[in-house]
Amino acid sequence: MVEVLDRQFLEYTGKVQPHLGERGANGQLLYPYLPNPELVEAVNLAIYLERPLLLKGEPGCGKTLLASAVTYELGLNLEAWYVKSTSRARDGLYTYDAVGRLRDAQLAASDRLTAEQIQRLDNPTTYVRWGPLGRAFQSKQRTVVLIDEIDKADIDFPNDLLLELDQKRFIVDETGQEIEAKAAPIVLITSNDEKDLPDAFLRRCLFHYVEFPSRERLIYIMNALFPKASELLINQAVERFWELREEMKKNQGGATKKISTSELIDWFKALRRYPEDEALAKLNGKLPYPGVLLKSWEDHIRYLKLKNNG
Amino acid sequence: MDDLPLLELFTRLQQAGLPLGVDDYQSMLQALQAGYGLPDRAALARLCRILWVKSVEEKYIFDYHFEQLIGSETVPQTQASNVNQNQAIQLVRFATLVGVLVLGVGLALWVTRPKNQVSVPSATILPTTVPEKLPSPVQQPVVPTPTAQITQKKSQINWPAWLIFLLILAVTSGSLWLLRLLMKRRAQNNHLQTEPSKPIPTATLASEPFRNIKDEVQVAQAIRQVTSGNGEVLGDRFLFSTDYLPVTQRQMKQMWRHLRRLTKEGIATELDIEATVNQIGCYGMMLEPVLSPARVNRTELLLLIDQDGSMVPFHSLSVRLGHTASRGGQLGAAGIYYFHNCPVGYLYHDPLHQKAEPIENIFARLRQNRVVALIFSDAGAARGGLNSERIEFTEAFLKQLKQHVRYVAWLNPIPKKRWLGTTAGEIAASVPMFEATREGLDSAINALRGRHSSLQNF
Numbered sequence: 001m002v003e004v005l006d007r008q009f010l011e012y013t014g015k016v017q018p019h020l021g022e023r024g025a026n027g028q029l030l031y032p033y034l035p036n037p038e039l040v041e042a043v044n045l046a047i048y049l050e051r052p053l054l055l056k057g058e059p060g061c062g063k064t065l066l067a068s069a070v071t072y073e074l075g076l077n078l079e080a081w082y083v084k085s086t087s088r089a090r091d092g093l094y095t096y097d098a099v100g101r102l103r104d105a106q107l108a109a110s111d112r113l114t115a116e117q118i119q120r121l122d123n124p125t126t127y128v129r130w131g132p133l134g135r136a137f138q139s140k141q142r143t144v145v146l147i148d149e150i151d152k153a154d155i156d157f158p159n160d161l162l163l164e165l166d167q168k169r170f171i172v173d174e175t176g177q178e179i180e181a182k183a184a185p186i187v188l189i190t191s192n193d194e195k196d197l198p199d200a201f202l203r204r205c206l207f208h209y210v211e212f213p214s215r216e217r218l219i220y221i222m223n224a225l226f227p228k229a230s231e232l233l234i235n236q237a238v239e240r241f242w243e244l245r246e247e248m249k250k251n252q253g254g255a256t257k258k259i260s261t262s263e264l265i266d267w268f269k270a271l272r273r274y275p276e277d278e279a280l281a282k283l284n285g286k287l288p289y290p291g292v293l294l295k296s297w298e299d300h301i302r303y304l305k306l307k308n309n310g
Numbered sequence: 311m312d313d314l315p316l317l318e319l320f321t322r323l324q325q326a327g328l329p330l331g332v333d334d335y336q337s338m339l340q341a342l343q344a345g346y347g348l349p350d351r352a353a354l355a356r357l358c359r360i361l362w363v364k365s366v367e368e369k370y371i372f373d374y375h376f377e378q379l380i381g382s383e384t385v386p387q388t389q390a391s392n393v394n395q396n397q398a399i400q401l402v403r404f405a406t407l408v409g410v411l412v413l414g415v416g417l418a419l420w421v422t423r424p425k426n427q428v429s430v431p432s433a434t435i436l437p438t439t440v441p442e443k444l445p446s447p448v449q450q451p452v453v454p455t456p457t458a459q460i461t462q463k464k465s466q467i468n469w470p471a472w473l474i475f476l477l478i479l480a481v482t483s484g485s486l487w488l489l490r491l492l493m494k495r496r497a498q499n500n501h502l503q504t505e506p507s508k509p510i511p512t513a514t515l516a517s518e519p520f521r522n523i524k525d526e527v528q529v530a531q532a533i534r535q536v537t538s539g540n541g542e543v544l545g546d547r548f549l550f551s552t553d554y555l556p557v558t559q560r561q562m563k564q565m566w567r568h569l570r571r572l573t574k575e576g577i578a579t580e581l582d583i584e585a586t587v588n589q590i591g592c593y594g595m596m597l598e599p600v601l602s603p604a605r606v607n608r609t610e611l612l613l614l615i616d617q618d619g620s621m622v623p624f625h626s627l628s629v630r631l632g633h634t635a636s637r638g639g640q641l642g643a644a645g646i647y648y649f650h651n652c653p654v655g656y657l658y659h660d661p662l663h664q665k666a667e668p669i670e671n672i673f674a675r676l677r678q679n680r681v682v683a684l685i686f687s688d689a690g691a692a693r694g695g696l697n698s699e700r701i702e703f704t705e706a707f708l709k710q711l712k713q714h715v716r717y718v719a720w721l722n723p724i725p726k727k728r729w730l731g732t733t734a735g736e737i738a739a740s741v742p743m744f745e746a747t748r749e750g751l752d753s754a755i756n757a758l759r760g761r762h763s764s765l766q767n768f
Contacts, residue, residue: 041346041353042360048344049337054364086604098581099599106596154607155567155639195639196563199329202364209366 010047010142010186014040016073020227024068025077032224033062033069036217042208043070043188049206052147052165052187054197057210060260063190066210067146070186077139079132079185080146087153089160093134096174097127124175133164136185147189151197158201166204213261215242225265230276236283237268244293251302259293267292315342316358322375327560328368337361351380367559420473556723556747557627559634565748566638569682569755572605580604610642610680611635611758612715616687617648617661624723625661627746628686631721644681647672651690652704669707673714681715682758689743690733691724701736708741719757721746 014037018030035043043066046053055063071078081092104121107113113121120126136143150158164170168181189205191197213221215238222234241264248258270289271279282288294300316338324330338361341347347357355376363372578601585600613635615628632646647657647667657672659665690700712718720743722734729735729743737743742757744750 038356041356045341045346045357045360048346049340051337056365098583098586102586102590102596102599109595155570196634196637198567199560199564203329203331203334205364206360207364208360209369 010074012040012043012070012073018072030072033065034221034224035066039208039210042206046206047186050184052189052205054189054191054205054207055210056191056193058212058258058260059192060262061210061212062261063210064148067144067188071144076142076144078144078146079136080148081132082148083150083153085152087157089157092131093164093170094131094172095129097129101127128172128175134179137179137181140182142183143185145185145187149192150189151191151193151195155195159198162200162204222268229272233276233279236280237271240283263293319375319379323362323372326371327558328362330362334362557751559630561748562630562634563638565751565755566635569609569611569758570607571609573608574603574605575608576603578603608680609682610644612644612681612683613646614683614685615646615648618650620688620692627723631686644676652700653707654703676714678714682717683711683715684754684758685720688724689722689737691722691729694732697733700733704737705740717758717760719754721751721754
């Protein structure tokens with residue numbers, strides 16, 4: 001409890017936004033991210049308590065983007081780990097290039113290596129390739145670690161990370177090194193809720209459900225993303241989008257995928273290619289670019305039915 | 311902080327089955343000390359939610375207990391206004407009673423008619439019984455008015471002023487009281503209408519109804535009762551719900567996790583260091599690294615659910631079984647099929663028995679080395695009695711099934727002591743059958759992993 005007071009004080013406000021056209025460390029374009037106050041509070045709690053924050057919510061509501069936003073505002077580094085179905089927990093910490101070591105051993109046996117290279121071989125850490133968590137643990141400064149779509153991996157995957165996330169240290173089996181985190185990373189974990197996560201893992205996380213933004217908030221978000229677009233066009237587009245989403249909710253009872261914020265942004269980008277009056281006319285007619293919003297044939301059929309009824 | 315804050319809430323949530331440990335409580339204390347959750351009640355709720363709630367279902371449980379213990383935000387205001395209202399109502403009530411009483415006595419004194427004496431006792435009864443019900447106060451002030459009108463017709467000259475004054479007083483106070491009562495009732499109704507929507511969040515999050523969440527809590531408590539007792543019939547806890555849920559979702563989820571069989575299958579991607587070193591030892595040099603396939607979970611669950619008839623009381627249990635299995639990623643390609651009493655010729659894709667598919671087609675799709683089958687049915691134990699036809703059909707089906715899957719287990723929602731001498735007892739001889747309790751489900755999963763004593767004869 002005493003050490004709590006000595007912690008480096010980091011606070012995420014959600015108010016510091018990149019300018020339009022600003023690029024991140026890897027050259028990717030940065031966009032404003034407008035979190036709601038509850039999400040900001042959850043992030044700050046996770047930073048303060050040094051516990052991972054698990055984010056769930058509809059696909060496309062900005063779970064993954066939060067990590068970049070937090071990184072940008074706090075001026076830290078981001079280590080992203082995109083989990084695949086074949087991912088193993090150890091990959092996030094390190095991988096050991098045993099094949100490379102074998103190759104070098106072969107070359108050394110046939111006298112094809114210089115003395116320097118042989119010296120390098122003797123260093124066991126030469127063949128350790130650090131993963132995102134491994135790099136974050138060794139960084140002197142706190143790092144934001146994004147573990148994206150943790151539910152994609154095998155059901156034992158989260159459990160294999162328990163000790164590392166809890167005690168913030170791990171051992172490289174091949175070399176016997178013990179890596180202890182110099183500064184506790186800020187771990188953000190996203191899940192699409194396709195599989196349930198084990199209780200033991202959930203216990204160590206803070207949990208926040210990223211709510212879908214309200215209509216007013218959507219307008220606010222769109223205005224921030226497209227400052228040059230006219231107010232009227234944004235309002236009309238969000239209105240049309242909202243109607244469709246509500247209709248989907250009513251028809252499907254939340255069973256299938258509903259259109260999301262990211263789709264609205266894509267759809268609006270497509271709309272903006274036209275002059276404003278033309279885009280407005282399109283919005284008042286048949287739904288423009290339905291392929292951006294409606295991702296299944298059933299949705300198309302249902303939507304057409306809706307148009308005929310309405 | 312002389313005593314620990316929110317400990318009651320924390321323990322209640324623990325009892326409700328939320329996976330919370332001491333460190334979760336400590337985190338809350340830490341956060342409180344840092345100033346989180348202090349501004350108001352909503353902030354405190356948010357803090358606890360972030361720390362202790364890990365899913366949408368748990369959010370409902372949390373909201374329920376938080377409301378119960380901390381109370382809703384509107385309570386202090388309504389309490390304050392209630393006090394004022396109550397005082398006003400008391401005053402009006404008192405005035406009405408006095409008015410009615412005096413009016414009754416006055417009438418009795420002034421009009422010497424036996425008819426009116428009837429209304430006197432009814433008025434004098436009032437002070438002794440607290441007028442809670444609507445009709446009595448309504449009728450009281452109204453009753454004297456016609457009698458007063460009658461007397462008005464008969465002798466209009468001798469109306470004393472004090473009687474008129476009292477009459478007016480009684481009527482006005484009575485109507486005032488009535489008005490207050492009606493307003494209060496309306497406010498209560500509005501409150502009741504708005505109340506259920508309070509814990510439900512703005513976004514539709516959960517696929518499960520609120521009631522379902524509540525019974526999770528109740529079931530957990532009921533189970534504790536039963537296990538601590540001697541398995542007697544559950545108390546009145548279950549009267550509110552017709553569902554029989556001996557296993558909570560959480561327990562099911564935990565148990566499904568045990569149903570795994572890791573095998574090395576598929577494309578060789580991982581370096582097998584030991585084999586490679588051995589190979590180098592054999593040849594004196596490295597020709598190529600030896601690769602082996604990764605270990606993956608190769609268990610697919612085929613869930614066969616008996617629906618309708620005697621299984622109606624267990625529908626919610628079977629829904630839960632299917633739901634947790636699919637959420638746990640256990641079903642693989644096999645999936646859930648439904649039947650009624652016993653599968654003959656067809657299995658159904660849906661609980662309503664609309665989409666049928668011949669059993670042969672389904673079996674042909676199964677990958678025998680991966681699939682295990684779990685049957686959820688009462689096997690005739692609910693009705694009791696022996697049904698030789700059902701035994702015959704079921705055994706034929708089981709025989710066919712065993713040729714296409716690795717292991718079969720049977721989960722029976724009816725307690726074991728009722729199987730004896732019924733169809734279920736007979737079927738249990740040819741397939742490992744277990745009760746639908748925590749222990750039973752555990753054993754069933756062990757059987758599906760090939761670790762059951764009765765499997766040795768297969």
